[in-house]
Amino acid sequence: MSTEIQPIILCGGAGTRLWPESRGDRAKQFLPLTGSESLFRQTVARTPAGPHFTPPVILCGTGHVATVRDQMGDHEAALLVEPMPRNTAAAIALAVARADADSLLLVMPSDHIIANVPAFHAAIAKGAHLAQQDWLVTFGIAPDRPETGFGYIASGAALGDDGFAVARFVEKPPLAEAELMLAAGGYSWNAGIFLFRAGRMRDAMLTHCRAIFEAADRAVAAGRYDGDALYADADAFAAAPSDSIDYAVMEKDDRVAVVPVAMGWSDLGSWQAVHALAGGKDADGNAVSGDAFLHDSHGNLVRAGGKRVSLVGMEGVAVIVDGDDILVMPLDRSQDVRAAAKARG
Known part of the structure; x- marks a missing residue:
């Protein structure tokens, strides 16, 4: 079993909740909204490096390729270009389709804030243990208020010291329900950060959302390279249904784990x-x-x-x-x- 982790940084999304600064080619992730560095550059900077990590794959749209290359600076990375937006399930399927089956893929958005990077890296280590046991791992944020704008994850049985089996996912709740979950404990915010073995996710997608994975697989196979960038084939990728990874896979699979972590996280969503x-x-x-x-x-x-x-x-x-x-x-x-x-x- 490989212990090598391949970071996948998702750069899709227009970030319209931060209009007028965020739009089109100047999407939220490429803006310096907290400090002098863009959210994307902050994400790259906190991406783990070392003998167990390969350089990241940046998954972006065609309109953002030049910006990604410019903001990457001296950081080594490969680009995987989606020809049109098809939501997170299809984007992640592209990364899965091009990966070695035993590689662990660490999927993270490019537009979040993580203040406590050591806590994030410690959570990744726990998640890697579970992913090597073929759990699909999501990272849950320890809630500090009854937030109604996030989905929640309910923790079930403990999986050693690494995390918990997911009992259920909870849609964005009304305030009263959010207050009850906060008081009860055992709930995390769903941060949209994932870690899994590529072959395990491939099998899960073929079970739960076959049309999405097969379209992405064809798009990678028929794609073309331009230097460090693989452009997925537009005709093949257009056939992928648009769905989130949560709906398409995570909420349907019976072997999903959560690693709760307090790491100063914000999706900077407003x-x-x-x-x-x-x-x-x-x-x-x-x-x-x-x-x-x-x-x-x-x-x-x-x-x-x-x-x-x-x-x-x-x-x-x-x-x-x-x-x-x-x-x-x-x-x-x-x-x-x-x-x-x-x-x-």
Whole structure:
């Protein structure tokens, strides 16, 4: 059994919840939303390296190839290019189809924050033990509040000291149910980070979502190389049904494990989250970048984007400027930004 781990970094998604900065070729993962480095560069930097890890495979769309290459810098990596978005199951199927059956694949999004990298690496070591026993491993985030915006994972029987069998997955719950789960214990947020043996996932996909895997397998077989990038065949990949890996495989398989971990994780899924994690707030809790003047204003997020922005008597507001687009909203309405993104493009 191989102990070699192949990191797979998922770079799909438009990140419309962070419009207007995140869109098109300037998707969320390529933006410096917390500090000077983009989320993608932060992901690459915390990707484990060493004798048991191969250089990462970056899974991205055709419109992001140039940006990925530019932001990779001196880091060694291979690119796997999906010709159109087909959700996470098909994207992961591409990576599985090109991998050696005994390789362990560590799949992680490129647009998350992980503050405690040593805790993340320790969890990977536990997950690798389980993946070598043919568990499909997901990493659960220890919840610190009754969050209604995440799915949850219920832990079942303990698997030694490494993790737990998954008892069930829970859809994004109403507040009352989230509060009950937090009080009961044994529940984790679903972070969308996975570790598994490639051959084990191949078999699971052939059982649970055969059409997705077979389309991805054909797309890899008929793909073409351009330097370090493998471009999956568009006609073959277009036949893959669009579904998430959770729905297509993880919720259906009977041998799924969770490794709970507290690692300072955030999916940075809203401007409210960006404000919460921003460093360098002023004494009034304002997080400001660019040329901004604030008077008698508290708890605001201002990203001036080259304009001169002034706030007077405002509280809990986001002002995001990107070119000719200006977003103004209460931070607690951050989940509604998709309405503006849809209307404005």
